[in-house]
Every structure is written in structure tokens, then in C-alpha cells.
Amino acid sequence: MPGPLASLKVLDFSTLLPGPFASLLLADMGAQVLRIESPTRMDLLRVLPPHDHGVSASHAYLNRNKRSLALDLKQPEALEVIKQLLADHDIVLEQFRPGVMERLGLGYDALKAINPRLIYVSITGYGQSGPYKDRAGHDINYLALAGLASYTGRTESGPLPLGMQVADVAGGSLHGVIGLLAAVIARQHSGVGQHLDVSMTDCAFSLNAMAGAGYLACGVEPGREDQMLNGGSFYDYYRSRDGRWLSVGSLEPAFMQQLCSALGRPELAAKGLSPKPAEQQVLKNELKAEFEKHDFAQLCELFAGVDACVEPVLSLAEAVQHPQLQARELVTQVPRGDGSAQAQMACPLKFSEGLPEPRHIGAVLGQHTDQVLGELGMSAERIAELRRAKVIL
Structure with missing residues (x-):
């Protein structure tokens, strides 16, 4: 079965966790996701341990069902390839710092001139504006600045590193997918796309939910272990x-x-x-x-x-052995491409019409380069020429 998002074709320029987790959800729901990867600057997720059959388990999971095109975006010929892909790819997902895509000639304004229906999603730590827009950060920093860390943890020991990436995933990934799909619905009525600016800090700030509502409306500042749900009660x-x-x-x-x-x-x-x-x-x-x-x-x-x-x-x-999680089929077997399969976390969303079966684990860098360029009508000679020029891997 094709999945509910089978009509969407995504160019994914992101690396590491926030963007790839967002495009994983899209791919699991049937979207056609093409990763645009640098042949010279490796996605560090590819080498993150632990490894299974020589492949990072995290990379194999976060990039399943996606194709990989290895393209050096700093070369002019690469821009021409992207322009051709935009003829039928109507969504761009990117995770560079503000201004990077513009310097590459791949900013929203440049690409929407080619395809006005383009939905362009930018996931960053602090957003496209504000004094911190160019500042480096990680999940722990976004949670700290958003106020969330101020009332988590214990009074004596302070905030805790949570172990899972709340701002990256609940902030960047999930809000990115929500906004993207909202833009798709809007485009169905207007016929035009738009640029979505997703700040992981902004989205983490919204996760304050009840505590934030209480402070803004009533001036009640939450502290560690003084709220019903953060250790201040028997909960x-x-x-x-x-x-x-x-x-x-x-x-x-x-x-x-x-x-x-x-x-x-x-x-x-x-x-x-x-x-x-x-x-x-x-x-x-x-x-x-x-x-x-x-x-x-x-x-x-x-x-x-x-x-x-x-x-x-x-x-x-x-x-993974609990009967509830097993009944919900939260573990799936994903083909490695060699006849064997890797156990991975399944898509948690349940559709009455079902979802497509997982097709493959995260692809080798540039695994689909020749296939993708061939679909654009490029000859084998032209592909070889681009490879000799190191535009592609």
C-alpha cells in the first residue's frame, strides 16, 4: 500500500537527528524522500556507535526508506541538478544555520522562483531571526534557554540530562512535520507553497504547556520539586x-x-x-x-x-518484550539489502488503511546517485563526467 503521503516528494538536506527524524516519519507514511548528502562532509550520524554489520544503528533507523544522492553543493553543476529535481519535488527540508542555503544559491526565494508550489522547511536551533540565530547549540542548551530545565530534576542536585533529545525531536522534528503538513493543506487551496521557520528553542518553549500558562497568566514561577508533576507531590x-x-x-x-x-x-x-x-x-x-x-x-x-x-x-x-508494546507491533524488521533484516522501532502511527512495509535501512552514501540522475534523463556519459569532476560521488 502506498501510504497517506505517497503524493509528496521531499528533498532532504538535513543531517544528524531533527531533520532526519522528521523525514523518517514522512517516509514511513509513504512520502518519497531523497537525501541530498555531501560527498566530502560526512553526516556524523553515519559513524555514531553502536554499529550493526558495520553500519550505525542510529543512521540505519533514522534514514530508512530514503534514497541518497551524493552531491557537492558548492559546485555550480550541483545547483543545476537541484533545479531539475525541483520540477517534481515540492518539499525541501533543511537544517543548516541561517544564510547557508542562500549562499549556496538554494534559499527559499531562489527555489520558489523555480517552483512556486515549493514548501520549504528550515529547522534550526534558534530560528531565522533574533540575536541567537547564528549561535551554535545542542538539545541541552535549547531546553535550558526555554525554561524547561529550571523545574526538572531534584532540588539538591539540579536539572538532569534527560537522555532523549526533547528539543530536537518533540521540538524540531514533530513541529516540523506538523507545520509541513499544514502547509501542504494550505497549498491545496492556494496553489502556492511557503517557508516554514522551525526553531527548536521556540518549540521547546511551547512544551512548557501548563507551567508556562500558569506563569504567564498568574505569575506562578515553577521550581524544582514544588509542582504536582515534578516531584512536589507523591507523583x-x-x-x-x-x-x-x-x-x-x-x-x-x-x-x-x-x-x-x-x-x-x-x-x-x-x-x-x-x-x-x-x-x-x-x-x-x-x-x-x-x-x-x-x-x-x-x-x-x-x-x-x-x-x-x-x-x-x-x-x-x-x-520490547512487554505484551502491550508487542501487541502494538512497535518493533519491525527492515531489510538490510543483503537478504537479512535489522530490528528497528516501527512507525508508531496506526492508520486504518495501513502503511507501506519498510523498504530498506538507511542507504549507503550516494547509493542512488546514478538512479536519480538517470530519472532526470541524464546519460551515462554525463553522469560519468559529473563523477570525474567530483560533483557527485
Whole structure:
């Protein structure tokens, strides 16, 4: 089956994580994604460990279902290739710092003159404007400047490096896809495309959600462990006797009653309803003591049949074996191209009409160069000439 985005053709100039995760979602939903990669400046994701069969597992996952064209954008002939591709590729995704694509002759204004229907998505750390637009940054910096890190972590130890890239993925990737698809819908009515400026810091700032709303409207500045959902209440993680952890989110009275009854302390439920910080701390200490009386396996068995919003903190190895994740088919087998397959995380979106099967893991650099140029009508002689000139790999 072709997938709901089969009509979209994307030129993807991005590297590393934010842009590639966005185009992965598009490709999984059927879009035709062509990566434009430098033959001289490797995408560092290609060498990121761990490796499977000599290939970075991260690269193999983030770039599955995409073709690769190795093209030196600094050479004039490369610009001509891009112009030809724009005849039927109506979306550009790029992740350079502001001004880089313009200097290459590939800025939005130059390309929309060739294809007015072009939707051009720029994902950057700080956006196309503002005093930080040219400043370097990483996920941890965007979360810090957006205010998110100020009320995460523990009072004594400070903010925590989260381990997953929230600003990159929830900020840049997902907001980029949302904006891109909105622009596609708008184009269906207007017939013209537009430029989408996606700042990972902007999008991370929007993730403040409830805390940001409370501050802006009421002046309530959240701090570490002083909010209901950031450790200021019983809503937290609890250690078992053998050093494992469980999550407790029993916010509603019915869930709190189930939690306390399962632990043999039904009288504690009343404290869970109190907004007073002192009573919340008393409850938290009592729950800590109760959890530490039992081993992890005992607690898992205890809460398996109790609807109390209590779940174990699983390792990735345990998560992929969990019956819920298995029932949702969140792991898929993706062809490597040699007759074998690699286990990868599946697209999490479920469409009643289904999605196309994964076609291949991330391609070798320039793997589809000859194929793509041949589709543009180039002769084998011309392709060989471009290769000798080092325009292509």
C-alpha cells in the first residue's frame, strides 16, 4: 500500500537527528524522500556507535526508506541538478544555520522562483531571526534557554540530562512535520507553497504547556520539586527493595485508594487528596517505606491486576518484550539489502488503511546517485563526467 503521503516528494538536506527524524516519519507514511548528502562532509550520524554489520544503528533507523544522492553543493553543476529535481519535488527540508542555503544559491526565494508550489522547511536551533540565530547549540542548551530545565530534576542536585533529545525531536522534528503538513493543506487551496521557520528553542518553549500558562497568566514561577508533576507531590518514582524503580501516577482518588489498599495502607489515601505540601511529603515518605519493603518482581506482580496508575520502570530490553508494546507491533524488521533484516522501532502511527512495509535501512552514501540522475534523463556519459569532476560521488 502506498501510504497517506505517497503524493509528496521531499528533498532532504538535513543531517544528524531533527531533520532526519522528521523525514523518517514522512517516509514511513509513504512520502518519497531523497537525501541530498555531501560527498566530502560526512553526516556524523553515519559513524555514531553502536554499529550493526558495520553500519550505525542510529543512521540505519533514522534514514530508512530514503534514497541518497551524493552531491557537492558548492559546485555550480550541483545547483543545476537541484533545479531539475525541483520540477517534481515540492518539499525541501533543511537544517543548516541561517544564510547557508542562500549562499549556496538554494534559499527559499531562489527555489520558489523555480517552483512556486515549493514548501520549504528550515529547522534550526534558534530560528531565522533574533540575536541567537547564528549561535551554535545542542538539545541541552535549547531546553535550558526555554525554561524547561529550571523545574526538572531534584532540588539538591539540579536539572538532569534527560537522555532523549526533547528539543530536537518533540521540538524540531514533530513541529516540523506538523507545520509541513499544514502547509501542504494550505497549498491545496492556494496553489502556492511557503517557508516554514522551525526553531527548536521556540518549540521547546511551547512544551512548557501548563507551567508556562500558569506563569504567564498568574505569575506562578515553577521550581524544582514544588509542582504536582515534578516531584512536589507523591507523583514520582519509588525504589524497590532490590534497587529497581516503579512509577506512581495515582492522581485521581480512585487510583490513590487502589494504590494504598494494594500496599496494605488504605488509611494513607486521604493524604493523597490534600493539597498541603507537608501532607504530600508525609505521604511520599510513607510510600517510599512501603515500596522498599518489596522486591521489584513482587511489586510488579502486586500491581499487575490493580488499576492504580503504577507501572514498572523498564529497560529497553524489557520494554520490547512487554505484551502491550508487542501487541502494538512497535518493533519491525527492515531489510538490510543483503537478504537479512535489522530490528528497528516501527512507525508508531496506526492508520486504518495501513502503511507501506519498510523498504530498506538507511542507504549507503550516494547509493542512488546514478538512479536519480538517470530519472532526470541524464546519460551515462554525463553522469560519468559529473563523477570525474567530483560533483557527485
